[in-house]
Amino acid sequence: MKFLAIEHSFPSRRVTNDHVLKEVREANAAHLTEAELATVEELVRACFTASGTTVRYHRAAGESASELATDAGRRALDASGLDALDIDLLLYVGIGRGVAEPASATTFQDLLGLRRATAFDILDACASWIRALHVADAFLRTGAYRNIMIVNAECNASDIYRYELRSLEEFAHWHPTLTIGEAATATILTAHRNGADEEEGFEASFRTWGEKRDLCFVPMANFGAYFGKEVDVAGTLRPLQFVSFGLSLMEFGTRKLIEHYRDLPRFEEFKADLVFGHSASDGAGRHVVEACGIDADKYRFDHRNHANTVSASVPVSMSEALKSGELAEGDRVLLMAASAGVTTALAKFTYHGR
Numbered sequence: 001m002k003f004l005a006i007e008h009s010f011p012s013r014r015v016t017n018d019h020v021l022k023e024v025r026e027a028n029a030a031h032l033t034e035a036e037l038a039t040v041e042e043l044v045r046a047c048f049t050a051s052g053t054t055v056r057y058h059r060a061a062g063e064s065a066s067e068l069a070t071d072a073g074r075r076a077l078d079a080s081g082l083d084a085l086d087i088d089l090l091l092y093v094g095i096g097r098g099v100a101e102p103a104s105a106t107t108f109q110d111l112l113g114l115r116r117a118t119a120f121d122i123l124d125a126c127a128s129w130i131r132a133l134h135v136a137d138a139f140l141r142t143g144a145y146r147n148i149m150i151v152n153a154e155c156n157a158s159d160i161y162r163y164e165l166r167s168l169e170e171f172a173h174w175h176p177t178l179t180i181g182e183a184a185t186a187t188i189l190t191a192h193r194n195g196a197d198e199e200e201g202f203e204a205s206f207r208t209w210g211e212k213r214d215l216c217f218v219p220m221a222n223f224g225a226y227f228g229k230e231v232d233v234a235g236t237l238r239p240l241q242f243v244s245f246g247l248s249l250m251e252f253g254t255r256k257l258i259e260h261y262r263d264l265p266r267f268e269e270f271k272a273d274l275v276f277g278h279s280a281s282d283g284a285g286r287h288v289v290e291a292c293g294i295d296a297d298k299y300r301f302d303h304r305n306h307a308n309t310v311s312a313s314v315p316v317s318m319s320e321a322l323k324s325g326e327l328a329e330g331d332r333v334l335l336m337a338a339s340a341g342v343t344t345a346l347a348k349f350t351y352h353g354r
Contacts, residue, residue, distance in 0.1 A: 001137045001192055001202045002190050002353070003187065004081070004188040004190055004353070004354045005080040006186075006315055007073075007075040008312065008315060009075075009183065010057040010068075010182070011063050012059075013063075014055055015057065016054070017053060020178050021044060021045070024178070026163075027163035031166070040171065043175070047179075048178075051281040051282060051303055053303065053307055054304050054305075054307075055181075055307065056179070057183065058157045059155055065096055066107060066111060066153065068183075070112060077188070079188075082147060084113040084115070085113075085115060086146075087147050088145045088146055088147060089118055089136075089149070091132045092107075092151050092152065093132045093150055093152045094151070094311055094312070095125060095126075095154060096152070096155050096159075103119060103120045105151070108151045125311070125340035125341055125343065126278050126280065126310050126339040127337050127343045127344075127345040128152070129315055130337060133335075133347060134204040134206075140190065140191040141191070148188070148190070149186060149187065150186070151186050152310075152315075153184040154182060154183055154309050154310040154311055155182040156180060156218075160218065160241060161178075161180065162174070162177055162242075167235065170234045172246075173245045176216075176280075187315055202347065203266075203349070204345065204346065205260065205347075206345050207260055207343065210341065212341070214229055215248050215252065216340035216342075217244075219237050223239075252342060253284075253342050254284050254338055257336060257337070257338040270332060274332075275294055275334045276317045276336075277314070277337060278313045278339065279303040279306070279308055280308045282303040284338075285299060285301055285303070300321060300326075314335055314337065322353070328351070329353055330351065333350070333351050
């Protein structure tokens with residue numbers, strides 16, 4: 001599998017921790033005591049320190065998710081040397097979406113002018129982009145499609161950000177909201193036609209613990225009819241309100257990701273030159289690489305640069321690494337992610353670019 005392009009777009013509004021803390025204080029001043037406000041601020045600062053959160057990017061007035069993703073898609077086409085009519089499959093992998101149906105991929109098939117492409121969505125929370133790589137690789141190996149584009153528009157902050165904390169009891173499932181950033185990405189893949197041997201081929205492994213789906217979710221209006229599980233959430237669930245028991249999710253997800261990696265020695269034996277992970281927390285990422293015996297200098301800690309950009313985390317990081325020259329032709333790449341669901345994902349490949 002060959003990467004013809006990986007491009008990303010950030011919205012223009014740079015949001016600092018100080019801005020978030022100011023908004024939290026203002027949103028809660030009327031119903032929390034001064035002592036409670038001080039406790040909330042102390043806890044939020046501690047979470048930012050543990051995760052390495054510094055800034056995140058959110059849309060300014062007039063900026064739209066579709067425009068950000070379309071911009072990334074057009075730049076990916078330019079970088080790839082392909083015409084829009086050369087793309088024959090579009091996969092949309094963002095959690096961010098405006099409709100339950102049809103597939104959000106149809107929006108970008110239209111906006112990017114991919115008239116010869118069929119299009120559908122792949123959704124597995126923050127692991128969605130890695131899932132799409134796995135699907136794309138299978139299609140390319142069989143020759144079902146020649147050129148595949150993967151797009152996401154993780155621009156959820158204006159929908160899910162809630163500075164108001166109705167009670168201190170909500171803190172456990174509320175605070176991860178404050179670390180969500182926004183980004184859009186577009187990746188273009190084609191088959192590697194130069195006789196790559198098995199060692200250079202793409203390989204992925206996924207594991208899922210559905211019983212832990214209540215650790216992190218975004219409910220819809222008909223949530224109760226479909227979730228099939230009682231949830232212990234302080235306060236009232238609201239449609240599109242992000243719920244994430246961050247500490248429990250990180251503990252379970254990182255433990256299972258470490259076990260997953262250790263259970264498959266071929267991923268360790270691969271000896272990656274660069275490791276990219278989901279940017280939910282730099283602290284969690286550091287714990288994973290230390291437990292797995294991975295050289296921390298090979299891992300990109302990107303939460304500090306743009307916070308948690310959900311399924312865009314890995315392609316954003318790879319796009320930046322390509323632009324800086326850190327990722328180059330022939331590098332051996334390992335992807336690692338723990339995602340809501342809970343899903344753990346591993347992928348390895350030798351990077352081949354245009």
